[in-house]
Amino acid sequence: MQHTDIYDILRDEAYVGQKVTVCGWVRTSRDSKNVSFLEVNDGTSLKHIQVVLDKSRFADPAPFLKLGTAVRVTGQAVKGMVQNSVEINAEEVAVLGECPGEYPLQKKRHTLEYLRTIPHLRVRANTFNAIFRVRSVVSFAIHEYFQKNRFTYVHTPILTGSDCEGAGEVFKVTTIGYSDQYKSEEAYYADDFFGQPAGLSVSGQLEGEVAAMGLGKIYTFGPSFRAENSNTPRHVAEFWHVEPEVAFADLHDIIGVAEEMIKYIIQAVLERCGDELDFFERFFEKGLREKLTNVAENDFQVLDYTEAIQLLKKADVDFTYPVEWGCDLQTEHERYITERVFNKPVFVTNYPKDIKAFYMKQNPDGKTVAATDLLVPGVGEIIGCSEREADLGKLLAAMEARGMDQAAYADYLDLRRFGSVPHSGFGLGLERMIMYVTGAANIRDVQLYPRTVGSIR
């Protein structure tokens, strides 16, 4: 269907005086004695284009004025009343799709909670127009950053026979529905598609390590799945996961990669999403642009876990969860550190080994591992990162201490047998990154169809 993107017409003076055709949905409309106005949006830009219908030409504009109606408009592009704006004096309007009055998106500002009940329609609201464009720009910037730095993009499997984190949050994959014909679990799995338990991957890390041991620097970027029973504004069952893995890199090196990547993403959003940032600044987070500029221009904080515990113990705050060396940091602790103490991104490093995964490199102190979480104000943890244990003996001991089945990790252990090298990697949750750069407070608002406990559509 021949037409021009509204984005182009709004941005290029050269269209003024030209005859143009645009397509889109009517977002608002106004009727007066001699003229009617439509605000039309085609999704290519956050701003709508105004269409003016002269009643001497359009005697009955009513069918075009209904909110949500899909239209094709042809007319002259002219300078609008507002500075730098362009509008269209309509010569021809065609209704592509009618939209009756019960259309769930009305002119008023709907709450985000209400919009979550209509995921199939909310993409036509400004908030989601802005969020999904930023999500696209961020995704592209992630690829750009890694490609420019010669990381190879690998696709790790989504169906897996192992639980990467050993945390048991795996969704099971089976082709056998409910049945009482099996006498034992073994008999059941023997009959199933893979002949053994299988699930959806919680992380591409283990396979990412395999790839990095030949390709040197790799990244994955795809969906991960977690059957966590956490009904919070930061958890979903299906999220997009960016996982670089770098050979010949220690914790310090990988922290450098993480910081540089975050800054690259933020710079891209600052440069490419001006209208969207104005919108979020107005409706989500005051000072957002200044926050992002500060992050892009300043060093992140690096803070040892042990020092973090000391800071939390000194804090004049009544935490719900008490703080002791050895405890996992709760959201309230993370927020205190990153929002109240530093007010910038903080890498908390060297966590106690007992609260972290088996694959993390054990520090010489025998108590901690070379791991770090990146915490940011407003969201909390956005990155989980570590140097990997490259020593076969130490890795086996860590697995044994956790009662893990070595046979299930045979490939992973082989990497430590054949030319093992120091290597490190991290996982960035794309949705949490989007929350951080947009100021969105709930992860359910940065995905097309969020999946959470008790909710799938």
Ligand code: 4AD
């Ligand atoms: O900290 P996590 O669990 O680390 C890993 O999975 C490592 N294997 C990564 C690696 O070293 N390659 O998860 C990494 C990040 C978290 O910091 C968070 O941003 C995101 O993934 N994440 C989630 N995002 C949304 N919903 C969930 N349920 C998430 N679980 C983790």
Ligand code: MG
């Ligand atoms: Mg983590």
